[in-house]
Amino acid sequence: MRTVAQTVTRVLADAGVEHGFTVPGESFLGLLDAFTGTPELTLVSTRHESGAAFMAEACAKLSGVPAVAMASRGPGATNLSIGVHTARQDHTPMVVLLGQVPSTKLGRESFQEVDLAALYAPLANWTAQPATAAEVPGLVAEALAQATGPRPGPAVVAVPSDFWDEPFPGPLPAPGAVVAEEPDVAGVAERLAAARSPVVISGARDPRSHRELVAAAEELGLAVYTGFRRQDSFPEDHPHFAGHLGLAVPDAQLKALENADVVLTVGMRLDEVTSQGFRFPLPEQEHLQLPTSALGALRATAPARRRDWSAAHAAVTEFMAPPEFPARSALHPTEVVRALRRLAPRDAVVTNDAGNFSGFAHRYWCFTEPRTQLGPCNGAMGYAVPAAVAAKLVAPERTVLAMVGDGGALMTGQEVETAVRHGAPVVVVVFQNGLYGTIALHQVKSSRAMSAVDIGAVDFAGWARSLGAAGYTVDAREQLEPAIRAALGEDRPCVLDVRTDPDVLTADARLGDFLES
Template sequence: MADGTTSKAGYVAAEVLARAGVGRLYTVPGESFLEILDAAEGHPDLSLISTRHESGASFMAEADAKLTGAPAVAMATRGVGASNLAIGVHTARQDSTPMLVLLGQVETDFLGREAFQEVDLTAFYAPITKWSATVNRADRLAEFVARGLRVATSGRPGPVMLALPADVLGERVPADPGIGVQTPPRPGPSPEQVRDVVSRLAAARRPVVIAGGGARNARGSLVSFAEAWDAGVYAAFRRQDVFPNEHPNYLGHLTLGTPPETLKALEEADLVLVIGCRLSEVTTQGYRLPCGDQAVIQVDIDPAEVGATVPTEVGMVSDAGAALAAFGAQAPSQPPSRNWAGAHGAYLESSTIPPVRASEGIDPSQVVGAMLKTLPGDALLTNDAGNFSIFIHRYWRHNHPGTQLAPTNGAMGYGVPAAVAAKLAAPDRTVVACCGDGGFLMTGQEMETAVRYGAPITVVVFRNGLQGTIALHQKRDLGRMSGVEIGEVDLAGYARSLGAEGHTVRDPDDLAPALEAALASDTVSLLDVVTDPDVISPTVRLSELASGTS
């Protein structure tokens, strides 16, 4: 590999990754980046995770980084691998997750000739990354890797892509790159802004907080702030673990299909403090909330996000934890009394498991009910996209930090790969992947990856034989369904063929025992739960939509 003073550039790049604290590199191996594969496999501080599909690799890297806060690496080869990888990179972009994407590229002499599997990777990835570049010189590869990690973790975190021509990776360069990765600066609030915000908080009658992913690592400060100022707290879309859900100041989750009674406190708020949240379409309920007559204070580490979607009266560029601590330090000795009992009670009522509505198969809410009875409170749930996930978000209460991994871009296929990465990153945690049959059939083969690397996850599939979200839209808007049926698949048998345990559950009485057996197992387990396709959401039946009664 090295002669004492020089080494191939690919090996030096791997050393930069290790020194920066990167732990895992997820990939489908390709011939265009052999040196990095070999270096990662042999490095004592790096783990090379070979997946069954590039989408699985990118989802795993995204989930790993979201859970740990440290960037993970996703790798693929040229145009074909890059295309498959892109879905997880888009997820990282919309979820503000730090990720470094390394794509093998055709040899430098062949660039621009539409060589075998060639795509202009820099242009391809530019819209879904913070920075994309092609590294044409081996002696600058270490520099580009260090810069990529810095960009990925600074400001609003996100993915960075580097395209690596195969010949560049094999060139010899100094073995010690002499390059470190700088820790990005974390800005804090100015004293003048803090005084302004504190005066507004003191004057407000019904101040509420919308907390996003940027506040995830400031959970303690957020709780202290909410208690000191008696402010109500909402969790942004799929950020439910940012604040304990059974805390009396918790008001609910701003998600798809948010119950009207949950939104009432936000609609009536006279001051909205947005912390570490980009105010996405879903969180704002279609850019409807906060509304124009409400005072908005937005705190974000990235200046480009402040006021980007909703006008603000005060915009503050700051680390979420630093801002919350500063606001809390100037809170009155006696907290204001604003009484959130009614709003919190509305959340608790809406998140209580309801009576069974299923007429055939199992009610999806019963599945969540069984999970609540059998899983530890700090279990880490990953979920796919689909209507089944509404039941998870509605009825599971996140009272512990780091218990939710879910794609805010609504990418199908996320659940299983995310669970694999979570178990590799946190092997002592109970990790459960929640999937619909549509999403599961896209990436369920990554259970083999879990088996191979000894990551005993539990997979719960809500199988209703439909692409449920699209079926709901079609029935509601058109009165009929098209192309949404999923055939009868023996998912338990499929799991067993991949080396996992597989169980089919058709009776609700069997749910809890099956979950208990899966949790007690020391291997990967799948529960194929046959649910009622008519119970399409917590409030709607497909048959009611078809008859025009809902």
């Protein structure tokens, strides 16, 4: 007879789940045993629970299949929460399995006890804690349904530690389905046909949706914006591309959106950044929504139209054009991104962390292929390195680059050791400027003194070598391309410690400009 834990892993495997990420804990030992004993599942032990959650989120984002994040009660579960919030805000399917205190000790503020279902309620799509061992497999099946429903996201089950090894005599529960409303494709097609200047805001990542959206834009005469950190949902070099709705979007790139009479959102919600502070859609604009699965039907229903989006795309091209750099200037982050783009394969997966440096990747990488960008829409620092490890495990044939600031690298960079242990040769590019640049910019822009933003000098290359990875230091422009070529040629994880100009906060702002005024 199967145990509860063995039944749970069978439910997960039958649903297509392939990976689980965790820091092992004593409150789910039976689940660890069952995961290891299920051939279809791969268990990855990480160095911190936030790394485990970020890996699960990135794994699901890249593959389209839910991954599992696991943690123990109290401290482990709270560490895990940052990546769960990331999955919630980015619509990423994730199943979260938490070990809880034994059922006989619940409600007594036992060692490491937290009301985990209540803790995770605002961070997840759905949470549950079973009252009996027999309920556990059914709740996990329900978690899979909730995680993959019309709004994908994390679903959490907190299980008392004594339940895992209990026998489960019942039939294997099957995941249900959360039914979505049928889209009004005919109505959307009619409105697009009658529109003067319709635009699409897209977050569709998978290859099929990517192809369908390109075809729809060309056939129906649509301009396409991409949502925040979803730049891989439409080719940025396409003549119908109107811009990435990220942070600090120039006015010229918003004109097509401002002038639109119909705004169609595909494959995402309009979060605060994408909507530019909830400014769009404007009150006078008609806002339509469509699932990515309906793009083919839309093409078949809507009449072909031609519209000229050359002015909108010209604004994008101008924005993405890199400036010239004086020969004797310090290394600029733009140069780093452009050199990586030249030398890496076209379909390389880029994981970008949060922070000012990420704006250079958003602006200068030029994403053209689906599922090539993994970034946290909630702005969580420490995402890039764990996400890169997961991406390489999911797609070992692809080049995977993590772009991370020194602050983010010092939060979860220890997952380089996880990459070494699992034979995942990622390339981690650390943009080291010795500063929490985003906070420093906020401080100086509001005429405040800079405080608590200095980061000490770190030998990231030496640190990488101590973890079993390769490490290269780049201090000067002439070292950059040789170091990138060497890193891309490594058969083990590699860290590039790139020392960038500390005066450069963004592509358009220098620290000195504020300090002198």
